[in-house]
Amino acid sequence: MSLKFGSLLTLVLAFFVLQSVAAGQTMPAATQWIPGDAVISLELAQPKVLLDLLAGKKASAFVKALPAYQEQASKPQFQQFLAILGYMESELGTDWRRALARLTGGGITLAICPEETVILIVDAEDEQLLKRFGEMLLEMARSEAEKKGQPGRVASTQYRDVTAWTFDGKEAHAIIGKRLVMASRPEGLKAVLELRAETWGDNLASKKDYRAAKRQLSRGGDNAVATVFADLKLLMQAPNIAGLLKQQGENPLAALAFAGIVEAMRDSNWLGLGLAIEDQTLICRASVDGETVARTSPASFALPKEPGEGALPNLIVPRRIAAFTLYRDLHQFYAAKDDLFPERTSGLIFFENMMGIFFSGRDLTNEVLAQTRPEIRFVVAEQQFDPAIGTPIVKLPAFAMILRLRDEEQFDEVFEEAWQKAIGLVNFTRGQQAMPGLIIDRPIHNDTKLTVAYFSTAEIEDKTELAQRFNIRPSLVMPGDYLVLSSTDSLARDIIDALGREIERTVKPLAQTHSLLELEGVQLASILQANRQTLVRGDMVKKGSTQEEAEAGIDLLITLAKLLESLKLSIGMHEGTTEAGLEIKLNL
């Protein structure tokens, strides 16, 4: 038993966090023993459901097939771990899965309180098993302490009729009936015992905001296996979080992308998260109590104006890795720029100067952005390379932005001119540095004219390892009232086809949704695999890994990407408040 006891304790805690059930029958809810000033609390109400998903046969087979697992399994430390596990199983008289289920079957509650105090409450189904488990841990701790010549490390004391133990003078724990209570500091356990004796202040369960969050989460049914409550008023006082929110006001792109979200967080008292599991899909719903941005707010450019309005559904193209659709009124956004990001940075001034050149002196806000509708979409897709043209050594994904125009007949040529000026500027600058420029071509696809610019590979003999710039074939297309800026003509063609299908179906907006992100794990894994060698090499110099270590790390990343079949994150409004939904479909 040479594995350090501290590591073992961590391991045991980690096991607990994977498991849990509804509170013991005679005990009050665990949240009644959590102090009311808890900043974040996590409740695992149905740990068996989580255990079945994360430690079930499919997941076990998946983990065991991982090269990283096999590598770890071959190490002596892993064998030591298995020996300890075997010892514990024999002491408890059951296998670890059953023991875990019975030890945590009543539920797990974890709370982070001020002064870095962490409290963990675990409700067992089997009181006898919990006692045996506690005695076994005590015995192991004593043995470890004696080995180190510090028998005093394991100590106990009586407090409020409860025997409280500590293994290192820092953590403290006690077993009360079917309930195990652990705290990272003795003060944490003391607070729990005071709440139990009802001699102390408010508990979490009686807190108004906590109850409001629970009510909001229960609107979606009581199928949540886990819930999280965060006290945003306290959380926002943390310097890191406050700094993060402040940054949003300084960066125009962040202000554009996260509009409505940051404002909602700032104005809210609490955040509630509920996790449900359906088949192999994790469904997470988040709510805050802050009201949505006021119509008069500078950030209201992200609010769908009418009840039926919202972002358009994402476009589906071949080899799609990710898609992002937003509802953002660019004209309103830029008109409010002095309020949104008051600082006139050199980058912003440069941007406006360039826009002035490209759009021949037109006013960017009123004569350019006003021509765009609020539906903005982005698509990222893996590229296929024609060997006759050449294959870059680093294979970047293609990406595109799709806008809708208010008056395409008036604006098409304005944008075409701006685009060709931009390509000309790139070519002129590259020419100054004696570098080859882009060649402009105007092919037609499905009756739509593309303006494509590309680097010629005609003079390159070895077309199998081209430079990164050959990933880019910037293209502009304007089918109907859409305006598409794509990094490649191939993706532009796929988008023309996708838009054609969309027009036929007269697609409806996602009412009141202002942001929707979708990610395809298999396609992500595919592009990671295509760049495996580059990623491995990057890892070697970035992390100082050996080639084998880097390969194992990247292969794990690819495997995890494959595990994620799809991810969908939507953010919008519901009855005056902001709501977010996250769906993660696993490919077990």
Added chain:
Amino acid sequence: MVGQTEKPPDPRWAWAAYEPDADRPWNLAQAGHLYRRAAFGANWEQLQQALSDGPQRTIDKLLRPQAETAQFNRTYDEYEAATGSVDQLRAWWLRRMIQTPHPLQEKMTLFWHSHFATNAAAVKNARLMQQHVGLLRGQALGSFRILLKGILQDPAVLLWLGAEANRKASPNENLARTIMETFTLGPDHCTENDIRNAARAFTGWFVLRSKLRYISREHDNGEKQILGRSGNFARDDVTRIILEQPATSRRLVQRLYRWLISETAGPDEALILPLAESFATDYDVLKLVETMLRSNLFFSPAAYRRRIKSPAEFALGIVKALEGTVSTTQLANDLADLGQNLYNPPTVKGWAGGQHWINSTAILARQNLASALLRGSGPYGDKLNPWGIAQKHGCATPESAQSFLLDLFLQGSFGPDVNDALLKTRGRQDDDGGGRTRSLAHAIVTLAEFHLA
């Protein structure tokens, strides 16, 4: 080690091969000295092997390693070719310095990188910079004659010196001046007229779309007078004439003396002369380096710790000793902050080196870098583990690790004052030795002696 000599050493004795005896034994200090100069430091096994092999066999291995250096370099060339940025090239070069089976080759590549200083920021082409350093590496221990010819045909050098268009009507004197005054003869051994005429001989050469091209109509076919010779000289003639000048070999031997022997004082002319004369016969760099490394002078107090480590030598000395490989992307940035930005020497004269490496700010920055490397967390992670290395080599307690680490990093015997000072270096008393040993390693590598090569 020989006794300290006040007067300049006799050249015959100085350059004769060192043979250990009772007065000048071959010991850990000498082995460490050799690895600091001919490599980037050594690990414990290398030091022990050197003790067992003796000086000449150890030098044989450093000069002509048995390992597959060519295959190693091909693999790293491939890694570098796949990168598109100078930042990545810097990282791969540092990794090559750590991993190479032929560290002397990399050490000499670094020497030539400072000698033929070419700055990537001006070249603006990672591929050309990779080819440039590849050229330096290819002849690092080869022929200076071939290297100089290569430099004159290197697009990166021409771009850096603003000599991408050498027209008959406007010869580029900057290229000729740099070649003659900085890369070969030195400023006192050529006239303005020599430089103007050499520039005329270089006309016709252009860098077009990153490739060197010769346009004959732009070459000045008139008669030129260079260093006392007359004729219709072209580029290769200038190289030949420069290499015929005794000043060229003398200057190169002096620079190499500073790199391998000592930078505390300029060497006596009489000491340099025999090596310069020999070098001028064939410009064989390996032979010159070999003579210096095997010499009595190299293993004398006149050379021992008579150089200040560059930032790269300082950091890699820690990494090599602890048998690890760290994030070289991060290390390249940290070295740049310490004044040694690889691929970006500050001027055409390279890094001044010596005392210029050290000032109060630099010392503090070196301490911070050592701390970051040895901390076990942060950007370098736990790639370096002094306690693990000490245990690997038989140390069971932090106390025994102290003397092991002193031998590993400094190879010197120290008085009780240094040992006592180090004993006061305490990490957490309740750990298993890891924290204490990290603190101890940091205390050792920030001693003044560790900054000296």
